[in-house]
Amino acid sequence: MSEQNLQKATLQEAQLVLPAPAKLNLMLHILGRRPDGYHDLQTLFQFLDHGDQLGFTLRTDGEIRLHQKIKGVPHDSNLIVRAARQLQAASNGQYGADIWLHKQLPMGGGLGGGSSDAATTLLGLNHLWQLGWSEDRLAQLGLGLGADVPVFVRGHAAFAEGVGEKLQPVSLPEPWFLVCIPAVEVSTAEVFSAPELTRNTPPIKVAAVLEQGGRNDCQPVVEERYPAVRNALILLNKFVPAKLTGTGGCVFGSFPSKAEADKVAAQLPATLPSFVAKGSNISMLHRTLENLS
Numbered sequence: 616m617s618e619q620n621l622q623k624a625t626l627q628e629a630q631l632v633l634p635a636p637a638k639l640n641l642m643l644h645i646l647g648r649r650p651d652g653y654h655d656l657q658t659l660f661q662f663l664d665h666g667d668q669l670g671f672t673l674r675t676d677g678e679i680r681l682h683q684k685i686k687g688v689p690h691d692s693n694l695i696v697r698a699a700r701q702l703q704a705a706s707n708g709q710y711g712a713d714i715w716l717h718k719q720l721p722m723g724g725g726l727g728g729g730s731s732d733a734a735t736t737l738l739g740l741n742h743l744w745q746l747g748w749s750e751d752r753l754a755q756l757g758l759g760l761g762a763d764v765p766v767f768v769r770g771h772a773a774f775a776e777g778v779g780e781k782l783q784p785v786s787l788p789e790p791w792f793l794v795c796i797p798a799v800e801v802s803t804a805e806v807f808s809a810p811e812l813t814r815n816t817p818p819i820k821v822a823a824v825l826e827q828g829g830r831n832d833c834q835p836v837v838e839e840r841y842p843a844v845r846n847a848l849i850l851l852n853k854f855v856p857a858k859l860t861g862t863g864g865c866v867f868g869s870f871p872s873k874a875e876a877d878k879v880a881a882q883l884p885a886t887l888p889s890f891v892a893k894g895s896n897i898s899m900l901h902r903t904l905e906n907l908s
Contacts, residue, residue, distance in 0.1 A: 625682065625715045629670025631743050631907075634899045635735040636666035637726035637892070638766065639792065639860045639867055642829030644816040653762075653778045654807060654814065659824055661772045661787055663794070664899050665892035667719050667732055669695070671739045674711035679703065683716045698733040698760055702740055702748075705756055710744050723800030725861030727767065733760050734767030735900055742907065770901035774821040783821055786896055790869040791876040795851055795889045797843035799864045806862040809836045834859040847887055854879045869894070 626632055641659040648654050674680070679699045681690060690696060695714060703711070714736070720728030737753045740746075750769055757764030762779040773782040806812065813832040837859055838845040844864045851857035855868030870876040876891040883889055 626668055626670040626717050629672050629713070629715055631671045631739055633669055633671070633735050633739045633903055634666050635669055635720075635728070635731040636767075636895075636898045636900055637663040637720050637728065637731065637794075638763070639663060639794075639894070640725065640831065641787075641858075642824060643831045643833060643861065644819065644829055645812065645814050645832040646816055646818055648814055649778075655777065656775065656779055657816075657819060657824070657829075658775050658779060659773075659785070659787075659829070660766050660775060661789075662770075662895045662898040663726075663792060663892040664895050665719070665794075665890055666899070667728060667735075668717040669732065669735050669739060670715040670717075671736075671743050672713040673743055674713055675709075676711055677703070677709055678711040679714070680711070681714045681716065683718065685716075685718070685722075694729045694733040694760055695736045698736040698757070698764075699740055701756055701759065702737055702744075702746075702753075706744070706746050706748070708744055708746070712740060712743065721796050721800070721865065723802065724796060724865040725801065725859065725863045726794070726865055727763050727861070730761045730763035731767045731900075733757060733764050737764075737768060738900065738904060742904065767898065767900070770898035772896040774824060785821065785825065787825070787894070789894045789896060790871060791873045791891060792867050792869050792894055793851070793855070793876045793880050793889055793891050794860075794865050794867045795847045795883065795887050797841070797847045797864045797866070797887065799841050799843045801837060801841060801844070801862050801864040803862045805840070806833050806836050809840070811839070812836050831859050831861075833862045837863045850883065850887065851879075854882070 646655040754765040
């Protein structure tokens with residue numbers, strides 16, 4: 616049995632199975648660098664109906680055990696384990712959990728996979744342990760794990776400011792996206808510390824973003840430093856306006872229908888993996904949780 620099929624088989628045995636959806640940054644402007652070294656951003660998040668899956672089963676011995684090994688990530692450093700332990704400590708919980716992960720989102724792809732896994736863990740264990748915590752409280756805890764975790768906890772497309780934690784829900788068109796996955800893992804830290812990165816984009820109002828869109832200030836840096844990303848953008852641009860999501864390396868274009876996205880996907884070379892997914896203003900995690908309650 617392949618590792619992916621084994622992950623799926625063990626997932627099916629879990630008490631609670633939840634998705635951890637991908638996100639796209641439809642634009643990303645960098646306004647300046649803060650005294651703490653982080654950057655002030657403005658970005659537009661939308662979810663995809665595509666992502667990882669996590670399974671959770673209650674343990675009464677307080678142990679938190681993630682059953683998948685992620686290459687290069689020690690068990691205790693994994694965001695899933697850290698999220699579970701932080702929620703357990705903050706809630707004085709006596710329960711633990713067995714956790715299974717079916718990984719589909721690439722590492723270093725700009726799709727928010729690690730942050731989404733952490734958010735699904737917080738919401739999943741809040742449900743499994745019957746803590747009754749509010750989204751506000753979970754989002755606050757999630758912010759300590761990463762700036763993108765709160766948007767996944769809240770589960771609504773949003774215009775984000777600050778380091779990405781000040782969220783204003785928005786309603787966006789929900790097209791079909793073709794997402795290409797170049798064979799690189801982009802270092803977010805490297806991109807944000809690049810001397811050539813634009814750090815002085817003037818602030819823009821949410822209404823202007825919704826009307827005009829925006830660019831990704833990280834894209835020129837990533838294109839220059841990662842030829843595989845530049846080549847993917849050139850290729851996708853032949854069919855549709857292509858953009859980088861986050862710091863990449865995934866690139867995307869939008870289509871009015873699945874058929875049109877599939878048609879372009881079929882013309883991409885086998886050396887450039889891709890997937891087609893529907894954009895969504897309400898994350899599939901929240902739609903799943905809604906059906907449980």
